[in-house]
Amino acid sequence: MKKQSFLLFKNAFKQAFRNKIQLVGLIVLVLLSSTIFSLMQTSLARISDEYSTLVAKSNLHDFVIDLSNTTPKTVSNKISTSTTAVDEKNDFDINNIANDAGNEFIWDRVEGRTMQLDNNSNPRILKILTYNQDARIDKLIISDGYQIGDSNNPDKTPSWKQVVINKEFAQKNNLHINDTIRVQSDQLGSSLKVSGYDLNDAAYSSYNWLKIVGYGVSADFTTPIIDQTTPIPNKTREGLLYVYPMQFGLSKRLEKNNYIWSYDKANEKITISSDNDREIYFVGKSTIGKINDIKLISQSLRSKYINTIDSDAALVYKLGNNKYTFNNRTATLNATIIGFKSLLIGLLLIVLIITAITVILITYKNIDNSRTQIGILKSLGYSNIKILITSLAYPMVAALIGTILVFLPANGLQVIIVQTFANYFNLDFGHFIFNGLGFIYCLILIFGFLSIIAWVISALTVIKNQ
Incomplete structure (x- = not known):
């Protein structure tokens, strides 16, 4: 009987391959659904995982x-209205809160600064x-590469001349x-890349050139929006650079477990x-094991500062607040x-809906064309279950071939999708990945989905015609 069941199933497979147009159509639909499923399992998972990793590390x-466009409501006689004094007051007030x-x-x-470099009439915004x-x-x-000032870096260029x-x-x-770059035009050129000169040569010590020591990014610039005039990133024209604080004339000192920054315009190099062109903001994170009371922080700051453009501005914005x-x-x-x-x-x-409708129509047609054969099998003593097993031939062939064929288009699309995201977002996407477990899941789910539909339709039709 086992041999007869095997022959019955083998005959069903032969029948499936005879109807090539039906089979190819079903395989194409399986290929499409498998490709979409694979993209969700590989490309999006890869992007999401890299983002989660960056958020955790950063x-x-x-x-x-955000205290931009604000002015203190009261200014102590001990504090001048100079940029330096106001910067320090902001730090002190936030530190106390x-x-x-x-x-x-x-x-x-x-602190960030927006610079535009002529770059030989091919401007770059930095x-x-x-x-x-x-x-x-x-x-x-x-x-x-290396962080700025990393002692493991064999290159001994001074930290203040290094850039990431x-x-x-x-x-x-x-x-x-x-490589050596410039961020402002000088007597020797306006191109971003400095070629033909040694950064550490004493003859060029007066030029504020920077040596690239590494590639990097922070989580707050996952989307590298330079300023309000560039809402859509352009990674060819717009770059993010990280420099030593001395370049901005900044120094710091420790006060109550946090650093207070001082700005000396006379010492700034950029x-x-x-x-x-100067952007300053402050980022905060809770140390109390729960999310901070943002309203309380906002109230404290609003008691000290007023936004000169929008007097109702909150000054404090929770992550995800689109008012920031x-x-x-x-x-x-x-x-x-x-x-x-x-x-x-x-x-x-x-x-999947189109695939389901296709499987239903194919199953109905095959049963209708096999009524005589089904009657003969029943007269020979075959049970309904053994007869219904033959209905799995189409789903099995389509799922197996479609899922195997999905490997090439899905993986090719993974490269395209990841590269597209890389054009607009700052993430280290690493290397190409093949999700073997996702491939198996795809095969099982597609086969299961098609088999259930074919089995149910076959069962209802066979039982109805008894």
């Missing part, structure tokens, strides 16, 4: 304090950020680790023409992942 902030009992948090100050080696939040994570750059911008501008000017630096990637995943799920459902 220690992404819980909230941002950060130590309020029951609502403590750690904080870091971030967002230059201070590298804080003692940062506890939004830390700079190196993907290749985002990898994609470097690649698109033919910049490599150990100069700005206007304070509008640069919320998209951290929100866009997640929103894109969710949107792309929703699109894939929608497409998958459409393809």
